[in-house]
Amino acid sequence: xxxxxxxxxxxxxxxxxxxxxxxxxxxxxxxxxxxxxxxxxxxxxxxxxxxxxxxxxxxxxxxxxxxxxxxxxxxxxxxxxxxxxxxxxxxxxxxxxxxxxxxxxxxxxxxxxxxxxxxxxxxxxxxxxxxxxxxxxxxxxxxxxxxxxxxxxxxxxxxxxxxxxxxxxxxxxxxxxxxxxxxxxxxxxxxxxxxxxxxxxxxxxxxxxxxxxxxxxxxxxxxxxxxxxxxxxxxxxxxxxxxxxxxxxxxxxxxxxxxxxxxxxxxxxxxxxxxxxxxxxxxxxxxxxxxxxxxxxxxxxxxxxxxxxxxxxxxxxxxxxxxxxxxxxxxxxxxxxxxxxxxxxxxxxxxxxxxxxxxxxxxxxxxxxxxxxxxxxxxxxxxxxxxxxxxxxxxxxxxxxxxxxxxxxxxxxxxxxxxxxxxxxxxxxxxxxxxxxxxxxxxxxxxxxxxxxxxxxxxxxxxxxxxxxxxxxxxxxxxxxxxxxxxxxxxxxxxxxxxxx
Numbered sequence: 001x002x003x004x005x006x007x008x009x010x011x012x013x014x015x016x017x018x019x020x021x022x023x024x025x026x027x028x029x030x031x032x033x034x035x036x037x038x039x040x041x042x043x044x045x046x047x048x049x050x051x052x053x054x055x056x057x058x059x060x061x062x063x064x065x066x067x068x069x070x071x072x073x074x075x076x077x078x079x080x081x082x083x084x085x086x087x088x089x090x091x092x093x094x095x096x097x098x099x100x101x102x103x104x105x106x107x108x109x110x111x112x113x114x115x116x117x118x119x120x121x122x123x124x125x126x127x128x129x130x131x132x133x134x135x136x137x138x139x140x141x142x143x144x145x146x147x148x149x150x151x152x153x154x155x156x157x158x159x160x161x162x163x164x165x166x167x168x169x170x171x172x173x174x175x176x177x178x179x180x181x182x183x184x185x186x187x188x189x190x191x192x193x194x195x196x197x198x199x200x201x202x203x204x205x206x207x208x209x210x211x212x213x214x215x216x217x218x219x220x221x222x223x224x225x226x227x228x229x230x231x232x233x234x235x236x237x238x239x240x241x242x243x244x245x246x247x248x249x250x251x252x253x254x255x256x257x258x259x260x261x262x263x264x265x266x267x268x269x270x271x272x273x274x275x276x277x278x279x280x281x282x283x284x285x286x287x288x289x290x291x292x293x294x295x296x297x298x299x300x301x302x303x304x305x306x307x308x309x310x311x312x313x314x315x316x317x318x319x320x321x322x323x324x325x326x327x328x329x330x331x332x333x334x335x336x337x338x339x340x341x342x343x344x345x346x347x348x349x350x351x352x353x354x355x356x357x358x359x360x361x362x363x364x365x366x367x368x369x370x371x372x373x374x375x376x377x378x379x380x381x382x383x384x385x386x387x388x389x390x391x392x393x394x395x396x397x398x399x400x401x402x403x404x405x406x407x408x409x410x411x412x413x414x415x416x417x418x419x420x421x422x423x424x425x426x427x428x429x430x431x432x433x434x435x436x437x438x439x440x441x442x443x444x445x446x447x448x449x450x451x452x453x454x455x456x457x458x459x460x461x462x463x464x465x466x467x468x469x470x471x472x473x474x475x476x477x478x479x480x481x482x483x484x485x486x487x488x489x490x491x492x493x494x495x496x497x498x499x500x501x
Contacts, residue, residue: 003043004043004048007021008082011082011086011089017089029043045097049101051074053075053108054073054074055074056071056073056074056077058071058077073105080123083109084124084126085127087124087127087128094135106135110125110129230274234268234270237264238279241257241260241264248288272305273401277401277402281314282313282317284314286330289330292310293314294337296310297340304347307341309399311348312399312400312401316349317404319349319367323361331367335370342375342380346380349371350368350384351384354368355398355409356408356413357409358413360415361415365420368421369421372424381428382430382432382436390439393410416451419451419457423460426464427467432471437471441472448486449485452486454488458490461482461483465498466497469497469501476501483495483498
């Protein structure tokens, strides 16, 4: 028994016992084979199973009756988590042992023999079932010979059987493509499995995506508004509203103006983008703009089109040309609106601002950071980052008025402020996807020489290494090369952390 103490210690204390136990067993097998004289019993696969199944007498103390003595296997006298680890190891290395012995061991742990279920908890029994499953893959007959109780056998049979409606179909039709798939080859060939991808206007193809997807696409397609001619009456009303916006008088009158704008855009059956393009609400000062966005809501939290039009016509044009921090009154009103209309905030603010021509500056970085922290769930931010970093161009379409499309680029422009923004996102405990991290790493490698003396760039790299270490292991070489091109006070710290990967 003493020769097995190191192995038991591995199962008891190690965090990865299966790997270390396998290595110890192989080394012990080799040592036993080369040793000519040994005072202890040889370490073999059979002797390990014999030790684990060795009968032991245990006293069961029941508060309702007098103590009784039962005979159990040695493995069942061990702590339950150790039993589970040993059985998992045997399942992993089952080829080293006799299949019959392993089956008997698993059967006894499950309660089919020996001392019953004394000393084995749920996890130990689950590991025993897993051992039986592994053995059944190599020899199904081995499982069929076990004397499992009727309840367990019934569960296995029920799991492996076909549903009744499929079973009836199988018995009625022998000419099936697959026994579990009630479709004949002729029926399969007659179906149109794939819609044509060549005709984007094919309504049948788009209907296969489902009503929900159609609704989503139809809403997001408002990002490409076309110039629409308005009737003279509507255009005259819009121009009148434009004059009143420029001549701000009081907040109370602005509330009435907002109500008139909403009715004109939504109740007259006209193109909202065309009307907003004539009204030019972005020319209102910050105080008036804050009142407008607070009173232009139509009461629907789920709708995307109108809230996005409000943001892209009142707030977005101001932010696209922002050079200094926005006023508190505008910032507060915008944040409250984005909390209610999160999808609109993503499509009508975040996408256009990330793709701002000329890149993000400090003021825009601060604005986006507040939206991310106060309005969006970290999971939504992660999904957005994946689209803006590695998504297709179609996924990065922005909702904006035609007159402002010239202020938006098709690609990200990498600036110091953009790296600071991603650092703020990581510090907000947003878990980026592997695709996002891959794209960032390649960009970092390309831009390392350009930002070699930038402390903001260095701080971002340090944050990236700290927050995304598991996703960066495969990029260690690229990151080391990139960091070696920098010369800041954090360069050595980054290299030190990368060395520990």
